[in-house]
Amino acid sequence: MVSERALIAKITWRLMPFLGFLYLIAYIDRQNVSFAKLQMVDALGLSEYAYGLGASLFFIGYFIFEVPSNLFLNRFGASIWFARIMVTWGIITIALAYTQSATMFYILRFLLGVAEAGFFPGVLYLLTLWFPKDYRGRMVGLFMIFSALANAIGAPVGGMLLDLDGYLGFAGWEWVFLATGIPAVIAGIVTYFYLDDTPDKAKFLSEPEKQWLRDRLAKENAGMDEHADSGFKALINPRVLLMSLCYVGFPLAAYGLSYWLPTIVQGFGVSNTVNGFINIIPWLIVALALWIVPTMADRTENKTPYIVGPAFIGALCLVLSAVIAAPVLQFALLCVAAAGIFAGQPVFWSLPGRFLKGAGAAAGIAAINSVGNLGGFVAQNVVPWIRDVTGSTIAPMFFLAACLAVAGILVIVVGRMMADRMRRPA
Known part of the structure; x- marks a missing residue:
């Protein structure tokens, strides 16, 4: 007889530390521009706005290629496709060290987005193949903890x-x-040698364990719509579009804060090394929130409070950080804001698995993430633009707070719309 707890623990220990480590590397490579910026702006003779534009081109490449990338993942398997993603983005990151001009910086940042496209939504899709829905929220939270650790490291x-x-x-x-x-x-x-594409191909699972998982997932997926393999059809699915709209504010606030936080701390008059160590603090708090909130959400059917509650707390703290001048209290508020921005996101990502499966899930999750991550493009352009116009490193926090609050409101509205639709008789 298969023990559910033992099986989930076995899969968790096999997959999550490894996937999390890959995400740690990805997030460091994605966010390294926030520290390189402190010298690179002067070295290349760029304004804050011009540098923000170059950094944000990552998200354009990411947006264009994310849905196709996830469909290739579904076709070729995680081991091959994740290996391709990581090797190419690593090579492009190394090439960024040899940037000689603004144009070269813009091109390489765009190509980095193309290379990395599909990794995060690919992992989210992979989790739908390995874990029953009651475990996905905390698994996404566990996975995202490594993004917080990446910022801390x-x-x-x-x-x-x-x-x-x-x-x-x-x-x-x-x-x-x-x-x-x-x-x-x-x-x-x-990755090519370690990662198993699906439970059926996993050598570390016994046949009874594979069958138990196969039956459990089939039961959960019964009655869902199997959307066509086309990413374009996923993009026009009404529920996918609504979730994309809701999601934009979260990465916008996340990237805006993480991209700009080293610059805010630099304004406290500390060295580069001290700046780095101070920036560990908010991400340790984020890591704790990413475990507590999704774990609580997995125990209840109504997920909305665990998405919008942290978002509203984060928005309030961003506003307070902009109006309070005391550096220590300002930084403490930004730490709580960071936790609020990130804590509800794993819960949000447990929702698409309730109405998408198979290739439709691969395309739909990628579509939501790709549209939502345009918020990163907006953040890395608008935040430095506000800084250039106002001369203040803290003024952009008002903009991030507004976007996060709107995202929370949209989640409430869309959640009610989707619930009403599910209650309607077929």
Whole structure:
């Protein structure tokens, strides 16, 4: 007889630390521009706005190629496709160290988005193949904890790498890209040999365990719509479009805060290395929230309070951080805001699995994430633009707070619309 708890634990220990480690590398490679910026702006003669535009082009490449990437994942399998993703983004990150002009920076950031497209939604799709729905919220939360750890690790490492300025003839910002690109290439090669595409191909599971999981997932998926393999059809699915609209505000606030936080702390008058270590604090708090909130949400059928509650708390703290001048209290509020921005997102990602499966899930999840992540493009353009116009590093927090609050309101509205639709007789 198969023990559900033992089986879920076995799968969790096999997949989640490894997938989380890959996400840690991905997030460091995605956010390394926030520290490279502290020297790269002057080195290339860019304004804050021009640099923000270059950094944000990542999200355009990501948006265009995310749905196709997830469909390729469904076709070729996670081991091959994740390996391809990681090796290519690692090579492009290394190439960023040799940037000679603004144009080259823009092109490489766009290509980095193309290379990485499909990784995050690919993992979300993979979790629908391995875990019953009652476990997905906390698994996404566990996975996203590594993004918080990436910021915690990347912050002091980024600061120390900047302080290597001139070592072996490389500028500090060049060291940031070199040291964060190489691990991605190595991890990509390991992924090809380690990762199992589906439970049926997993050598670490017994046949009874595979059958139990097969039966459980089939029972949960019974009655769902199996959307066509076309990513374009997923993009026009009404529920996918509504969830995409809801999601935009979350990555917008997340990227806006994480991209700008090192600059805010720099304004406290600290060194690059001290800046990095101070930036560990908010991400440790985020990691704790990413475990507590999804775990609580998995125990209840109504997920909405666990999505919007943290969002509204985050929005309030962003506003307070902009009106309170005391640096210590300001930073404390930004720490709570960061937790509020991230804590509800794993709960949000447990919702698509309730109406999507198979190739439809691969395309639909990618569509929601790709449209939502345009918020990253907006954040990395609007935040520095507000800074250039106002001369204040804290003024952009009003904009992020408004976007996060609107996202919370939309989740409530759309949640009620979807609930009404599900209650209607067929």
